[in-house]
Amino acid sequence: MDVDPFGAAFQHDPEPFYERLHAAGPVFLLDAYGIWATARHAETQHVIRDFETFCSSAGIGLANFLKEQPWRTRSLLLEADPPAHTSVRRAIARVMSPRAIEALRPEFERHADRLVGEAIRQGSFDAVTDLAQPYPLRVFADAVGITADDRENLLLYGDMVFNALGPRNRLFEKAMERAPQVTAWLTEQCRRDALRPGGLGAHLYEAADRGEITADEAALLIRSLLSAGIDTTVHGVAWTLRLLSVHPEVWDALRADPALVRPAFEESLRHASPAPLLFRTTSRETTLAGTRIPAGEKVLCFLGAANRDPRAWKHPDDFDLRRPAGHVSFGTGVHACVGAAMARFEAEILLTTLVRRVRTLAPAGDPVPRPNNWLRTLAHLPLRAA
Ligand code: OVM
Numbered sequence: 001m002d003v004d005p006f007g008a009a010f011q012h013d014p015e016p017f018y019e020r021l022h023a024a025g026p027v028f029l030l031d032a033y034g035i036w037a038t039a040r041h042a043e044t045q046h047v048i049r050d051f052e053t054f055c056s057s058a059g060i061g062l063a064n065f066l067k068e069q070p071w072r073t074r075s076l077l078l079e080a081d082p083p084a085h086t087s088v089r090r091a092i093a094r095v096m097s098p099r100a101i102e103a104l105r106p107e108f109e110r111h112a113d114r115l116v117g118e119a120i121r122q123g124s125f126d127a128v129t130d131l132a133q134p135y136p137l138r139v140f141a142d143a144v145g146i147t148a149d150d151r152e153n154l155l156l157y158g159d160m161v162f163n164a165l166g167p168r169n170r171l172f173e174k175a176m177e178r179a180p181q182v183t184a185w186l187t188e189q190c191r192r193d194a195l196r197p198g199g200l201g202a203h204l205y206e207a208a209d210r211g212e213i214t215a216d217e218a219a220l221l222i223r224s225l226l227s228a229g230i231d232t233t234v235h236g237v238a239w240t241l242r243l244l245s246v247h248p249e250v251w252d253a254l255r256a257d258p259a260l261v262r263p264a265f266e267e268s269l270r271h272a273s274p275a276p277l278l279f280r281t282t283s284r285e286t287t288l289a290g291t292r293i294p295a296g297e298k299v300l301c302f303l304g305a306a307n308r309d310p311r312a313w314k315h316p317d318d319f320d321l322r323r324p325a326g327h328v329s330f331g332t333g334v335h336a337c338v339g340a341a342m343a344r345f346e347a348e349i350l351l352t353t354l355v356r357r358v359r360t361l362a363p364a365g366d367p368v369p370r371p372n373n374w375l376r377t378l379a380h381l382p383l384r385a386a
Helices: 008-012 015-023 041-049 084-095 098-102 105-122 127-132 134-144 152-163 170-189 200-209 215-228 231-245 248-256 258-271 340-357
Strands: 028-030 035-038 124-126 277-282 286-288 291-293 298-302 361-363 378-380 382-385
Touching: 035 041, 041 277, 041 286, 041 298, 084 200, 084 215, 098 340, 105 124, 105 127, 105 134, 105 340, 124 127, 127 134, 127 231, 127 378, 134 152, 134 200, 134 215, 134 231, 134 340, 152 170, 152 215, 152 231, 170 215, 200 215, 231 248, 231 258, 231 340, 231 361, 231 378, 248 258, 248 340, 248 361, 258 340
Parallel strands: 035 298
Antiparallel strands: 028 035, 124 382, 277 298, 286 291, 361 382
């Protein structure tokens, strides 16, 4: 198969490639990179569920850590396998419990109200730079306990983290230009004495005090929160707003019943998965859908394609809020996104605030993509609210 998941055409708009990926069979080889791949829902789900055969400790990006050094200390969550993964995963899951998240509601609502109010006053606004970015930069970073104001560093760091999951191309080099300063800033924010008491970060250090994890592990888990917790949500929210702006009948349905905001976010994640790719590495020889794969091989799961597999979804290209559960945008199994509930909570509050205050939402220009090796990102999304 000669599709290049890191080529400009795929990065700009992956959907036109999905039909060919689905037709390539349940598992296929991407010649250019010498990697295996799945794009159908069933096999993709199988690979990400079977964490013992398809491991994460050799990296979930293109790089194979069995053969090359990662660019930074491995993530204890993302780039680890059970049993090492289990205790840190438990600690961070506890810190992000449903109760801990719900306690954030007043602050999250206050900032949603403020940002939505400012956007509406302008009439036309940029849904990326006026809403989708500033919202998590404020509320999520506050929830972690970040005290620094220069939070653009989180976007610069996110650019590094996500571009580094692809090849060492121009995008990677560009993102890494300021790596020393940005990494130093980020490392500083993960220190115990830099964090506000009572935040998620402080709670991780308290888990270290109780002996559940070490203090070094707490710092690295905070790095995970700051790595994974901003851009993913920014673009999940941005794509939802894009889809809602071109489906006025869905917007009307949300206005009539704001409880539909949650299914709308979910369906957006399926329809326009912000993180459409995910690698695993075979920890042993295995047979996948009749194909033998040796040990130590990278397997690319096309999550975005699995979310549009006609074998799994009726009219997969329709934007339809009545879908059953089952998209793989948050992964599944032991590595399923630990921040999923937080992302849903942020999206719910921001979008509900908008739905309550805006009668019509319409495009005010074309969305401007922002090339990235991993994420489907928007630089700008001009919208008009009335
Ligand atoms: C982490 C991490 C980084 C990027 C993404 C992610 C999608 C996690 O540092 O643990 O999850």
